[in-house]
Amino acid sequence: MIRxxxxxxSRKPYAVDLSTLTGSQSGSDGRFSFSGAADALWFRRRKGVTVACIGSLKLWSHYLPERLDLLDDHAVLSADLDGRYGGDCHGRWDGTGYWGAEIPATRDAHLAILQPMLANYPGLPAGYDGWWRF
Structure with a gap:
């Protein structure tokens, strides 16, 4: 990823919650792989309307030249990770309507983040690191 x-x-950036970054790696002899995930927030445009999204990123690479320092979040995110499928959206707010979780507590938690996020567009949400893109 690139910070x-x-x-x-237009570059489809993500704000990442570094405290949720997890992953594991394997390999030897100059061929290492990494598989992980992190919670993230992002803005997108849907039908000409800017929306705020909350979800998760799947992060992986099958061909890394060296092991990653899993204790250094920025080093992990800065590796040549693949995210071609983008984020898995769990909730979305467009300023008038919400799409996502039907469980009231989850919906309310999403809206507590997404409503101020959209109101502060394009500001980086508090507690998140960004902007990261693939």
Missing amino acids: EDRFLI
Whole structure:
């Protein structure tokens, strides 16, 4: 992933919750693989409307030249990770309607993050590191 200081929605960036970054690696002799995940937030455009999304990123690479320092979140995210499928959206807020979880507590938790996030567009949400793109 590539970390950028400037937000450009066209680059499809993610704000990552570093405290949720998990993963494991395997391999030897210059061929290592990594498989992990992290919670993230992102903005997208749907039918001309900017929306705020909450979900998770699946992070992996099958061909890394060396082991990753799993204790260094930025080093892990800066590796040549594959995220071609983008984030798995668990909830989305467009300013008037919510799509996502039907469990009231989960919905309320999502909206507590997504409503201020959209109101502060394109600001980086508090507690998240970004902007990261593939």
